[in-house]
Amino acid sequence: MTILPSHLSSLSRLSRTLAGKAYQNARYFILVDENTYNHCLARLVSKVVPLQEAEFMEVPIGEECKDIAIATQLWETLLESGADRDSVLVNLGGGCVSDLGGFVASGYKRGIRYINIPTTLIGMIDAAIGGKTALNLDGYKNQIGFFNAPDIVCIEPTFLDTLPDKELFSGTFEMLKTFMIGDPEQYHHLCDMLLGGNLEIQPDMIARCAEIKDAVVKKDPKDKGIRHILNLGHTFGHGIEAHSHQIGNPFTHGEAVGVGMICALYLSVRKLGLPQAILDNYRNVASKMVELPHYSLKETEEILTYMRQDKKNADGEIRCVLLQELGAPVIDLAVDENEIRDALLKIS
Numbered sequence: 001m002t003i004l005p006s007h008l009s010s011l012s013r014l015s016r017t018l019a020g021k022a023y024q025n026a027r028y029f030i031l032v033d034e035n036t037y038n039h040c041l042a043r044l045v046s047k048v049v050p051l052q053e054a055e056f057m058e059v060p061i062g063e064e065c066k067d068i069a070i071a072t073q074l075w076e077t078l079l080e081s082g083a084d085r086d087s088v089l090v091n092l093g094g095g096c097v098s099d100l101g102g103f104v105a106s107g108y109k110r111g112i113r114y115i116n117i118p119t120t121l122i123g124m125i126d127a128a129i130g131g132k133t134a135l136n137l138d139g140y141k142n143q144i145g146f147f148n149a150p151d152i153v154c155i156e157p158t159f160l161d162t163l164p165d166k167e168l169f170s171g172t173f174e175m176l177k178t179f180m181i182g183d184p185e186q187y188h189h190l191c192d193m194l195l196g197g198n199l200e201i202q203p204d205m206i207a208r209c210a211e212i213k214d215a216v217v218k219k220d221p222k223d224k225g226i227r228h229i230l231n232l233g234h235t236f237g238h239g240i241e242a243h244s245h246q247i248g249n250p251f252t253h254g255e256a257v258g259v260g261m262i263c264a265l266y267l268s269v270r271k272l273g274l275p276q277a278i279l280d281n282y283r284n285v286a287s288k289m290v291e292l293p294h295y296s297l298k299e300t301e302e303i304l305t306y307m308r309q310d311k312k313n314a315d316g317e318i319r320c321v322l323l324q325e326l327g328a329p330v331i332d333l334a335v336d337e338n339e340i341r342d343a344l345l346k347i348s
Helices: 010-018 034-039 041-047 068-079 093-108 120-127 157-162 167-183 183-193 205-220 226-231 233-244 254-273 276-289 296-308 337-345
Strands: 030-031 055-059 089-092 113-118 135-137 138-146 152-154 318-325 329-336
Touching: 010 041, 010 152, 030 034, 030 041, 030 093, 034 041, 034 055, 034 089, 055 068, 068 093, 068 135, 089 093, 089 296, 093 113, 093 120, 093 135, 120 157, 120 167, 120 205, 138 233, 167 183, 167 205, 167 226, 167 254, 167 276, 183 205, 183 276, 205 226, 226 233, 226 318, 226 329, 233 254, 233 296, 233 318, 233 337, 254 276, 254 318, 254 329, 254 337, 296 337
Parallel strands: 030 055, 030 089, 089 113, 113 152
Antiparallel strands: 135 138, 318 329
């Protein structure tokens, strides 16, 4: 179940759902990080009555929390607190919290129910939806995880008022990606807004992105085929993100994907005949939200090292999603390393 924005508060609708028979024996545990503890937890429990007696567990902010040692600590806390198979883990946060919380819920006592309440734009339109849970391993992103869908995803847009512009831009890149593959009309509308300096994201745009993501996931819940279209920009983006953390000047996940989409569109122009104007327009939009990097040849080799470990690769080849035209993605295209170097050097 995904509770989308409407004229009624999503949190009020969640409260009614949790008061129902399906959750009558539930005991709740809320997973937060420092940001959501300070800015979102009180708002959640004031609106969702069944959560007012919940216990909460706090983890570090960002990718640092997606670690097996932290997952183990959370399992131990649940065990010591007497959490049973009827317990429900409520993940209140962005993509890192939902990735970690979904993983912990999937493993505890062979699986307990969990609910995602995303508090970031990137969580609302992408990370909290679809049932992918994940931890990182040895610096490589999302190498361990389960496919296990949450019982509920509750999307409450008012949480966005807690975010700085950098986080809103991060989610906006994922929104651009979603519309680029699934709704060209909305894509053009969003580009026009951003080029005009308007960052006011409307609830109906969030709901539309969630609908697109949910429809794709239902066709391919285990990510064996068509769901790969959601990875546009991500093969490059994960390498760019890891490299940025390595050099101490980190991109957010959304920013890295946004830069990675420039690379994917660059190769789409050269390999699939995507109109150059689409690349040029997108590059202009991206440059409004993030400073585009200039990579040296040495840095392209470092990024390639991470890209070679991408879990979407097959048969020793790096695989990418490219675009024939807006709304027409092509999955699992092998891209050789010289093409990757060329794309990384032509970002800006």
